[in-house]
Amino acid sequence: MMGVPVMNEGLYEAYALKYGSTTTTKASKYYRYEAYADPDVTVQLDFYFWLVRNSTRTVLIDCGFDAERASLRGYRQETHPLELLARRGVDASQVDHVVMSHMHFDHIGNLCLFPNATFSVGRSEFDFWTGAFADRDFLGHSGEREETKTVVELAKDGRVRLVDDTAELFPGISVTPVRGHTPGLLITEVATASGDLVFASDAIHFYEEMTLDRPYWVFHDLEGMYQGFQLLRDKQARPRTQIVAGHDPAVMAMFRTVDESCVDLTAARSMEVALRSPSTSCQPVKKPAQPGEKPLRRDISYAVNLRCAAAVFHISTRGKARFMRISCAVPLRRDSGIFLP
């Protein structure tokens, strides 16, 4: 084909914008955490939304929680999403489209702030939250009626695209519904000059959900959640592809810092730099012996946490040290120089 290629038409800048943070524990965030022989530890859970843009369009993936409604749940907004966008030179009126990854309060609390935007959401997500079972305690606790109403109003105005299956929203931006955390969470894939980004949103809150196959405590469909982990691992295995987890503070360490609330997702930090000054802690975990059973040496497993700026490695040995599982909270690229079985 002849002609001058349109620069950037399908390639985007991409930023993670962090608008809040809270401290919690693994035992409270993982489904049946006691089933793992790991000690409970305190973890930080960050709140993000994501900005992707090029010379022709500005797209958000989610838009953060509403400060007032979230405060009733005990969460504090550290920086208003519009302030974070303003720092990147984006005015609310310039936002062309908002992908609603799912309809939980911390992802769709500010839809009204974008007067010129269209929106997309998974059809099964929309159907669930506007259906008869959305107010059931164990299904609907992370939704807000007011926000569902807003989505319905936007849909009536013809501004919402309901997504049934993998769909290209714009050149270089596609979405895929994933059952699991919610009925129809959308993961979003974005092409950038440095490779593809897969915005998992809450298909994984923390990278460990994917790397260790450990479900989060909130799910609509447990099998779907495991399928989502597999889908993300398959995508991660593709060359030049990086998963962006929904709430993991590791995201702030894995990519180039723009300011204290923003990282440039097109600029991954070198793992070697991140690993230069690791600190280690080794904690033997003794499994309780069954009644009448003599504790054996092989019942002792060792959990070694190698902590560094961008990663938490979990190494455990079981039995006669024949089996060693090594996993990493941060997906490693094949060219990182670190081999993971």
Ligand SMILES: [Zn+2]
């Ligand atoms: Zn969330």
